[in-house]
Amino acid sequence: MSRRQPMNTRPSPAHRTHRTHRARTTLATLLFCTFALYVAWHAAHDGEMRPVDEVPLPAAHGEGPAAPGDATAQPEIVKRGEYLARMGDCAACHTADKSRPFAGGLAINTPFGKIYTPNITPDPDTGIGQWTESDFMRAMHEGVGKSGERLYPAFPYVEFTRVTEQDVLAIRAYLNTVAPIHYKPPANELRFPFNQRWLMIFWNLFNFDEGRFVPDPQKSAEYNRGAYLVEGLAHCEECHTPRNFMQGLKSSGRFSGATQAGWQAYNITPDRAGGIGGWSDDALMSYLATGVAPGHANAAGPMAEVVQNSTQYLNAEDQRSITAYLRGQPPVAGGVTRSRDSYGQPANDDITALRGTVITSVNGAQLFVANCASCHNWTGAGVGASAPGAYPSLIHNSVAGAASPDNLTMTILHGVKRQTKDADVLMPAFGDALSNDQVAAIANYVTKQFGDPQASITPDQVAALRAQAQ
Ligand code: HEC
Ligand code: HEC
Ligand code: HEC
Missing domain, CATH: 1.10.760.10 (Cytochrome c-like domain)
Structure with missing residues (x-):
């Protein structure tokens, strides 16, 4: 009967009772509402709530929509953008139907209801064809949409904020080259008050640190490259780091495992018992490249999709960097004494x-x-x-x-x-x-x-x- 749960992971859905779920939702609702009043007052009095991007956009990036199929975009930037878009797994979330790549419409299930991904093809009416480069940059770095609306963190801008301007613009250059598709995804199905986008100001205050990646001078270039990818575009923490009651990522126990759509995204810290400390570098690189680490694991469920859409395309240097970075994280045993x-x-x-x-x-x-x-x-x-x-x-x-x-x-x-x-x-x-x-x-x-x-x-x-x- 007894089903043990590794510590530091959220209880699996099979375990979570309706009562704790309802209590959490009520608490979250109360906090949202209290804070809403506070924010409304401040917004009216100082207007300084929005975090300001400390790195101003160079004038050369220009305004005005970049033309779809932009012939002036340099092919090497577009190619780089394609690689980066794969690292960010944009296609996985923004494609509901394989015949409409990047046109959105995929339902993302959250504890608060369904969010449908938007169309990010260059279609001018239903996609982001009319977005300027700075609109796009603001979405990726600040989680703010074209009309200034707050975006839900189901879009991993908590991680994407760390991506350099240059890389964000390369992704945009690539997206400009994909086929524009005229398609309007369904409206979100979120319960009140979660359908109030502006309340994300509150969520962001506690769960979002806007700002670009800062390398750690004490660490190797390889480690820092791995950190840039894992903490940024590859957003591994969205699944592998436990969450707080607001569904924000916890700052302690990073990479120590969490639940994702019924699947356990395991502890991937270098702990020998709780995590993957017993894997060789080659085993980890093989897992990312093929989904198989012989004698350890195979990738199924959401991780199979990550391997298929994203990590199999990593070049050898980036595979090694990610491995070096994960090896360098603090080990978390989570009460486990023998490795899986x-x-x-x-x-x-x-x-x-x-x-x-x-x-x-x-x-x-x-x-x-x-x-x-x-x-x-x-x-x-x-x-x-x-x-x-x-x-x-x-x-x-x-x-x-x-x-x-x-x-x-x-x-x-x-x-x-x-x-x-x-x-x-x-x-x-x-x-x-x-x-x-x-x-x-x-x-x-x-x-x-x-x-x-x-x-x-x-x-x-x-x-x-x-x-x-x-
Ligand atoms: C885990 C799923 C997920 C991934 C991965 C993801 N997105 Fe999204 N994205 C979303 C969701 C959900 C929204 C809608 C958020 C909302 O409605 O507030 C969104 C919104 C956006 C928007 C705003 C569009 C609009 O019309 O407001 C842009 C731009 C965007 N994503 C670009 C990207 C790019 C570029 C990548 C890859 C680097 C990417 N996304 C990866 C889920 C994802
Ligand atoms: C969409 C959610 C998701 C994302 C994003 C994600 N993972 Fe996973 N990961 C999982 C799940 C779920 C499993 C368990 C897969 C299984 O049981 O087959 C897993 C398993 C793993 C394992 C194997 C652990 C074991 O003991 O079997 C490794 C290693 C791993 N992930 C590394 C990563 C890295 C590195 C990244 C970022 C590049 C990443 N993951 C991004 C969900 C995710
Ligand atoms: C037709 C062949 C086939 C049958 C039948 C089959 N499997 Fe599998 N199984 C596979 C393949 C292929 C994989 C994935 C290998 C890989 O990841 O490279 C797999 C993977 C697995 C894994 C590892 C998943 C992970 O995330 O690491 C488990 C556990 C498993 N199977 C259990 C079962 C059980 C239990 C049954 C019977 C109910 C079963 N399989 C029936 C072919 C099969």
């Missing part, structure tokens, strides 16, 4: 004993043999070793060995889909074929045989994870 990827040994039960037996109840071993063993082998050792596209071993696999079986369950429900240069990785989703009882039985069998034997999940908890919008 250290569990498990091959099953040696006599599976022939299962053959021909009548299934009288939900049996995890039988379900595993029937549904999973064709690819992962009945021993759990996988097929194809560590070749690209191999069926991975469930032994020494971070998902099977994690204290919370959430990601294992989510993998069974949703499968794995990840396209990279090396491989088209596909594990089928079992969500439609298997009941909550059956999924729980398989997950409990896998954790007991190949992972952390103390991790377990109930059918109700599977149901709660199933209800998470992906």
Whole structure:
């Protein structure tokens, strides 16, 4: 019954009760409203609330909309902008339909309702074709839209504010070259008071430090480049750093893990037990480039998308920089004493004993043999070793060995889909074929045989994870 949660991670949705959720929302609402009055008074009296960009825009950047398909943009700047846009994973959030890249319309689920991403193609009416470079810069650096409206932090400007002007302009130059698409995304579905954009002033005051990245002179150039990417465009913290009750990123326990759409974005600090301190540099670089770190982990769920859309495109220097930076973070154990990827040994039960037996109840071993063993082998050792596209071993696999079986369950429900240069990785989703009882039985069998034997999940908890919008 007991499901352990690593400390420093938010309780999984399966655990969060409605009551604490409601209490939090009420508290947040009260604080918002109190502060609203305070802000309204100050806005009327001094008008100095908005943080001012301390780095003035060089005059050369000009005003006036940059023409879509701008022929004067230098090809190398556009190319650089494309690389940077990949690092920022702009396409992932701003594409709802692959045939309309960057045209937005993807619903981002927040605890306060749905936010639909805007169209950022150069279409003049529905996209950002009429935005000046400084409008674009202000959105990326200050989280303020074209008409001066506050943007919601579902747009990761908390991180993008650190990106240099030059890089922001390169991204803009690239976006100017993508096909303009005439498409108006649906209106947001946010509950009062969260539909009041101006209240973001309050959120920003507590959770947003506007300003460009400042290198640490004590650290190497490689580390600083990694810091610039991870803390900036790559916005790894949006998923891997725990949040406070206002959904802002906590400044303590950075990278120590959090929950994202039902998935645990694991602790990636260099702690040997709680985090990924036991991984070699090569393993981490391989994970970012392909989604596979043999003997440690595979990338599924939101991380598969990050690898597919973003990190697989990192050049070798940037892979190394990110690795050096993550290695240099303070380790956080989070109460965990044994690493996720250290569990498990091959099953040696006599599976022939299962053959021909009548299934009288939900049996995890039988379900595993029937549904999973064709690819992962009945021993759990996988097929194809560590070749690209191999069926991975469930032994020494971070998902099977994690204290919370959430990601294992989510993998069974949703499968794995990840396209990279090396491989088209596909594990089928079992969500439609298997009941909550059956999924729980398989997950409990896998954790007991190949992972952390103390991790377990109930059918109700599977149901709660199933209800998470992906
Ligand atoms: C995690 C999801 C996510 C990622 C990644 C992301 N955005 Fe967004 N972006 C959003 C959301 C959500 C909004 C809308 C915020 C709002 O309505 O207040 C937004 C708004 C914007 C806006 C303002 C548009 C308008 O019409 O107001 C711009 C410009 C923008 N994003 C550019 C980018 C660029 C460039 C990148 C990549 C470097 C990027 N975004 C990456 C989610 C994302
Ligand atoms: C959209 C959310 C999201 C973002 C952004 C994100 N991650 Fe992840 N990450 C996850 C999730 C979820 C997992 C667990 C994946 C799984 O179980 O297969 C994960 C897993 C990992 C792991 C493997 C940990 C383990 O023990 O299995 C590493 C390493 C990692 N992420 C690094 C990064 C880095 C570096 C970045 C920034 C470049 C990043 N992540 C950005 C959600 C995210
Ligand atoms: C058709 C082959 C196939 C079947 C059947 C299959 N898997 Fe997988 N499984 C894969 C592939 C492919 C991957 C991803 C490999 C990669 O990431 O490179 C994977 C990944 C996994 C992972 C690792 C996910 C992560 O985030 O690290 C787990 C755990 C897993 N499978 C469990 C199961 C279970 C349990 C079943 C039965 C319900 C099952 N698989 C059925 C092919 C399969």
